[in-house]
Amino acid sequence: MSSPVKILVVFGTRPEAIKLFPVVAALKGDPRFVPVVCVSAQHRQMLDQVLEIAGIVPDHDLDLMKPDQSLDSLTAALLTQLGRVMDLEQPDRVIVQGDTATAMAGALAAYYRKIPVDHVEAGLRSGNIYHPWPEEVNRKIIGTIASLHFAPTDVSAAALTAEQVDPARVHITGNTVIDALHWVTKRITDEPDLALGLADLEARFSGKRIIGVTTHRRENFGGGMEAIAEAIRQIAARPDVAVIFPVHLNPNVRNVMNAALAGLDNVAMIEPLDYPHFARLLGLAEIMLTDSGGVQEEAPALGKPVLVMRETTERPEGVAAGTARLVGTETSVIVTELFNLLDDKAAYESMARAHNPFGDGRSASRIVELIGNEIGRKA
Ligand code: UD1
Ligand code: UDP
Numbered sequence: 211m212s213s214p215v216k217i218l219v220v221f222g223t224r225p226e227a228i229k230l231f232p233v234v235a236a237l238k239g240d241p242r243f244v245p246v247v248c249v250s251a252q253h254r255q256m257l258d259q260v261l262e263i264a265g266i267v268p269d270h271d272l273d274l275m276k277p278d279q280s281l282d283s284l285t286a287a288l289l290t291q292l293g294r295v296m297d298l299e300q301p302d303r304v305i306v307q308g309d310t311a312t313a314m315a316g317a318l319a320a321y322y323r324k325i326p327v328d329h330v331e332a333g334l335r336s337g338n339i340y341h342p343w344p345e346e347v348n349r350k351i352i353g354t355i356a357s358l359h360f361a362p363t364d365v366s367a368a369a370l371t372a373e374q375v376d377p378a379r380v381h382i383t384g385n386t387v388i389d390a391l392h393w394v395t396k397r398i399t400d401e402p403d404l405a406l407g408l409a410d411l412e413a414r415f416s417g418k419r420i421i422g423v424t425t426h427r428r429e430n431f432g433g434g435m436e437a438i439a440e441a442i443r444q445i446a447a448r449p450d451v452a453v454i455f456p457v458h459l460n461p462n463v464r465n466v467m468n469a470a471l472a473g474l475d476n477v478a479m480i481e482p483l484d485y486p487h488f489a490r491l492l493g494l495a496e497i498m499l500t501d502s503g504g505v506q507e508e509a510p511a512l513g514k515p516v517l518v519m520r521e522t523t524e525r526p527e528g529v530a531a532g533t534a535r536l537v538g539t540e541t542s543v544i545v546t547e548l549f550n551l552l553d554d555k556a557a558y559e560s561m562a563r564a565h566n567p568f569g570d571g572r573s574a575s576r577i578v579e580l581i582g583n584e585i586g587r588k589a
Contacts, residue, residue, distance in 0.1 A: 214244045215585050217328075218301035218320075220292060222252030222274070222312030225387075225504045227260035228485060230307050232389035232574035233330060234266060242582055248295050250274050250288055250312040256459060259484040263394070263404075270295050278461050281311065281344060288315035296323055303357070303581065307331055307386075308503075309342075309349035317352040326357035328581055331385060333359060333366030334503075334524035341522045342503075343429040358584060360577050362568055363527055383576045384569025387507045392571040394489045405490035408454075411478050412494065415452035418476070419552060421445060422495035424502050425519060426458035434539040435463060438519055439470035441544035442499075446476040451552070453477045454491055496558075497551055499544070506534055507568045515561035517547055527567035532560060 217237060221230050227249075237245035248270040251257055261268065272291045276283065292315055296304070304320040306313040307330040317327045329352050339346045350373075353359065359375060361367035362385035370380050398405040425438055446453045457467050457479050471477050483491060492498065498509045501519045509516040510533035517537045518529075528534030537547045551558050 214242055215302045216244045216246060216299065217303050217305055217581070218246050218248055218296065218299055218325075219305045220248050220250070220312060220316035221307060221310075222250030222257065222272075222288075223310050224253055224256040224260055224482070225502075226307045226310060226313065227257055227264070227266075228390045228504065229331060229386045230305070231260065231264035231266060232386045232393065233305065233307075233577055234264075236574040236578040240578055240582065242585065243578070246270070246299055246301060248272070248292065248299075250292065250316075252279075252284060252288070252310065252312045253459075256482050259482065263397075263485050270299075284311050285315055288312055289319055292316050293319040293322065296320060296325065301325060302585075303328055305330060306352060309334070309345035309352070311344075311348065314348035314351050317355045321355045327352070327355050328358045328360065328577075329353065329356035330360045330577060331362055331366075332356060333361040333368075333370040333380070335366075335369040336522040336524040338522050341429055341520065342427055342524070346524070358580060360573075360580070362573070365527055381576075381580050383580070384571075384573035385507055386569070386573045386577070387504055388511055388566065388569035388571045389574045390485070391489065391508050391511060394485050398486045398489060404486040407483075407487050408490050408494070411454060411480075415454070415476075415478070418452040419450055420495045421451060421453045421548070422491050422498045422500075423453055423455040424458065424498075424500045424505055426460055426463055427501045427520065428462075430501060430519070430539055431462045435466040436470070437539050437541045438501075438544070439466055441541045441548075442467075442471060442477060443474065444541065444545045445499075445548055446471075446474050448549075448552075449476075451476060454495070455479050456481065456483045456488065456491070458482065497548065499548060501539075510534060511564065511566045511568065513562050513564035515551060515558065517544065517551070519544060525568075528565070531563075531565045531567055533563060533565045535561070 237243045247268045249268040251273045254275045306316045359380045360383045498516045510528045516534040
C-alpha cells in the first residue's frame with residue numbers, strides 16, 4: 211500500500227485504556243499505520259491515570275463523563291460525538307475494545323459510516339444479557355458489526371463461530387491485558403519508585419494476610435453492593451487479615467462502601483490506584499476478591515487466587531483452570547469461600563498456580579500484524 215492506513219482507536223474507560231495502550235504502541239511502531247487516538251473520557255480520573263503512565267496524549271478528548279451518568283445520556287452523547295470525530299478524521303478503520311458503552315457506540319458510529327471495525331477482546335459471552343449488564347449486549351452488538359474479531363482464547367473464538375461469524379474473520383490473539391501486565395511489571399522492576407505509594411499501608415498491615423478487593427458492576431448496585439460490603443466487614447473482623455480496597459469512583463459503589471466500612475481498623479479504603487500501584491497490590495495480596503473482568507485475567511497470570519463476586523462469568527478459562535472461583539454476591543458464601551481459602555492450605559495451593567490462559571504478552575503485535583494482512587489483502 212502506498213499511503214499509510216489511518217486507524218482511529220476509540221476508548222473511554224480505565225480497562226479499555228489498559229488493554230489498548232499496547233495496541234497503540236504497536237501501531238505507532240509500524241509504518242503501515244497512522245494511529246489516531248480518540249478518548250470519550252467516559253471515565254475521567256481513572257482514564258487519565260492510564261494515559262499518564264502509558265504516555266498517550268489523545269488526538270481527540272471528548273471529555274464526556276458526567277457524575278452518576280445514565281446509560282441513555284452517556285450512549286447518546288457517545289454516538290453523536292464519536293460520529294463527529296469520524297466525519298472529521300475519515301479513518302480507514304476503527305478499533306474498539308471489549309464491551310463498554312464507548313466501545314459499542316464507537317462500533318455503531320463506524321458502522322453508520324461503513325468504516326470497518328476491528329474488535330479487540332471479541333467473543334466473551336456469559337449467555338445472560340443481565341450479567342454483566344449492559345456489557346453482554348454491548349459486545350454482541352459489536353460482534354455483529356466487526357470486520358475482524360480478535361478473540362483472546364479458543365473459548366471466545368468458539369462463541370463467535372457459534373453465532374455464525376465467519377471463522378476466517380476470527381483470530382485467537384490472546385488478551386492484550388497480559389501485554390499491559392508484562393509492561394507494567396517491568397516498569398516497576400526497573401523504576402521501583404513508580405509503586406512506592408503503598409509503602410505506608412504495607413507497614414501498617416505488616417504481618418497480616420492481605421486481601422485485595424475491587425468492585426463496580428452495575429448489576430450489583432443496591433443490594434449486591436450492600437451484601438459485598440457486609441462480607442468485607444466480616445472478613446476484616448479476623449485479626450490476621452487486612453483488606454486493601456481501591457474504591458471505584460462510581461458513587462453507587464462509594465456511597466455504600468463509605469457507609470458500611472468507614473473507620474474499620476483492618477480495612478483500607480483508598481482511591482483508585484494507578485496501574486503500577488495496582489500491579490503492586492496484586493503482588494502483595496494473598497487473594498483477590500473482585501467483580502472486575504480485567505482482574506480475573508491478571509490475577510491468575512500472577513498465581514493469585516481470585517474469588518469472583520458474580521453469578522456468571524464470560525471468562526470461564528480461569529475457573530476451568532482452577533485459579534478463579536465464582537462466589538456470587540451473597541455475604542455468607544463470599545465469607546465462607548474466602549475463609550476456606552485462608553484456612554485450608556491445600557485448597558489455597560491448588561488455586562495459587564500461575565496460569566495464563568489469556569495470552570503470552572504478544573497479543574498487540576499479533577493484532578497489528580493481522581490488520582496489516584487484512585489491508586494487504588484489500589490493497
Ligand atoms: C464502566 C463500563 C464497564 C466497565 C467499567 C470499568 C459501561 C456501561 N460500563 O462502568 O463496562 O467494566 O467502566 O471500570 O460502559 N466516575 C468518576 N470518575 C472516573 C470514572 C467514573 O467519577 O474516572 C464515576 C462518575 O460518577 C460516572 C460513574 O462513575 O458517572 C459511572 O461511570 P461509567 O463509565 O458510566 O460506568 P462504570 O460503572 O464505571
Ligand atoms: N485497576 C487499576 N487500579 C485500580 C483497580 C483496577 O489500575 O485501583 C486495573 C486492573 O489492573 C485491571 C483494570 O483496572 O487491568 C480493571 O478495571 P475495572 O475493574 O474497572 O474494569 P473491568 O475490567 O471490570 O471492565
